[in-house]
Amino acid sequence: MGFHEQIDALIDDTQRSLALFGPELALCGTIILLLLCRLVIGDRLSSTLVAFAGTVVGLVAALFSWSQVAGTSQEAFTGMLVIDSFTIYFRIFLLAFAVLFVVFTWRSGIPDREDAADFYTLALGSLLGMCLMVAANHLLMVFMAFEMASVPSYVLAGILKGRRKSSEAALKFAVYGAGAAGIMLYGISLIAGVTGTVHLPSIGASLANTMAADPSSSVLWVLGLGGLMVMVGLAFKLSAVPFHFWAPDVFEGAAAEVGGFLSVASKAAAIALLVRVAIGFGFVQEASAWVDAEDQSVVQTTNGVDQTSIASASGETTSQIFIAARIQDGNSASGQNSQDVQTTGADHQQGTDQQDTDQQSGDQQGTDQQGADQQTELTQPDESQLSPEQQAAEAERLAEEARALGIAQRREAQEVANESLGPVRTYISYLVGFLAAITCTFGNMAAYGQSNIKRLLAYSTIAHAGYMMFAVAGAIPSIGTSTTLAQDHISALAVYVAVYLFMNFTAFAIIAFLRNQTGSEEISSYAGLIRTSPGLAVCFSLLLMSLIGLPPLAGFAAKLLVFSALADSGLWVLLIVGALNTVISLFYYLRVIKAMCLDVPEEGQQVAVFPIWKNIDGWFIFLLTLPVVVLGLFWGPLREWALAACSQLLS
């Protein structure tokens, strides 16, 4: 393929991808507008307004893309991102959060007039990174999105510029983040190096091949270490124990607004990324993309793209070869057609040294050779080449073989491959499950003695990250074996994240509004709130009870879904840990409710007066508390939507 065709293929791919990239483009545009507006127009146009308009446009674009992409899973930007309904579900979630966040910060007044443009630039930049995190399909993208989400949030944590406390929080966050990112990178380099690809689905295929060849290979230790190191980065983002140390300090030091941002958006993106990475490592996708590739001769496109960029395209063809190899394995058991694909690698080695004139077959050989390398792990890549005629014949034969393999056979191959990935899934599941159990328990225990409400909620978010990780740990073992069960888990997770948005974000909103009145964030300062502002106290109590998971509130529905999926999978240990933790968490949430409703304020203590019906702030709180009650009673539609969202995740 010539240079021009490659460029054309790349341009086509970019145009197709940009059409799927609307919401992110809206965020990018808003960021640029925010920065330019101040330069050109000055103070006459409020930055808040620009940010609000931009996020609304983004949300609308995300909602449109739901119907646009429904039913398909597409790779964008040469395989860097994958746009499927799971991505769009989380995108809608993140952009809805962005809209609410802008409204909330407008009312609470933390970015003052001067800072507003910077504040929203940082927040939207971080959200852009989070949108990429949920769509990541490539280890490079995993890292980039991780950093894009983290770096602005370091600055956000220190947005209260005048205060020494705030800069301490930001500094701690940055130090932890830098260390975690470094360790995660090393894990990525180990995994990418050993499997020979950076494209997540290809990594699964490559792993399956390694496992099938030699289940006790010493290379697996390296991969295990790499997985552990990647988990360090993800655990930092999720604030999972033992990488949670930053969370309480940052939440206490940063403004409540930033706390809400970090606890909801950042956590949702991190848990989605965890799901993506876990599925990438522990699951071989059905090569449905392969059929298209053959039919529309995208093979040329993908190979062209591969040479000009880092794309996964080569990974895609590689995984085809893998699956072909797996099918051959399956067939040789029944006595047909043995070892054809396996021997091609050896054939190449006997080839002569002629110039590679036929580009396409050269590509074919390249990927094939890569396949052979990965099969035999760490063997030396050889530089020898075939004569053009032989190459052409070989390529034709391979392509024909590939076409001859029916969909049923492909499914069979996928099953065989997924079976051999069993130990990988067990490893990931144990790792995530163990971290989830200690995260949950530690978070709830540590929250018990807190006197500062933000610190208490920080530990509460740590515990909730644990509950979310339960769902991931439960989903992974059944990924290759029982798709419906795995979807149960992941849809429960999606519901949990959506419900968590309303519960936790509103709680932080209440904290910020009360802080604006009393200037205090101690639990004791809430004494007597029920008398001065009964509506607010009731809303806050409902949110806290929902965080505990008491019926009939939304928190209960979310926990019920997660736990019942765990019971279906027979993961009794995790179920018991989760149930015990729910009981432990009862005490510290109730302590806040007690302070509000029963305690008498001390002499001279200023108690906030916050009528819920009289101003926008009150209505904002009320309208955000409403879903917590409504979703607790009617969570059917949300669950249906979540199920639809993860329907393409495991195909």
Next chain:
Amino acid sequence: MNEVSLLHGFLTIGALLFGIGLIGFLSRRNMIVMFLAVEMMIQGVSVSFVAWGRYHNNWDGQVMVIVMLAVAACEAAIAMALILMVFERSGKLDIAVHQRYREDNQPEYVDRDLPPPEDKAQVWPNLTPAGVEPEHDPEETAYRSHV
């Protein structure tokens, strides 16, 4: 020298750099040195990425390195800004100074004694007198050890 031994050599260097960086990150208390150690970790990763790319005969490794360096530079810039901000307020680069946030009932953690607070009188730079000396902010002199 064949491919595998070349790979092993580079990977060893990469792992050593990463290890030294990690140890430095965990054991140093000077904030700037901590971030230097993080950079060293990332350089170690870069070396092993390039080695893997060479071994697999593709560009993936080098592309990763280019992106990584750009991201690491952003992170270092943010970190330096934060360190400067903290330094302006406290006048110290020691990370152990920053322990205001901790659990209520826990004492400050000190592995080796913190340097004593400097009680020297404020020394102003000795410049040729020009105009009237500005009034000093008493609050500012309280937390700033020097200018």
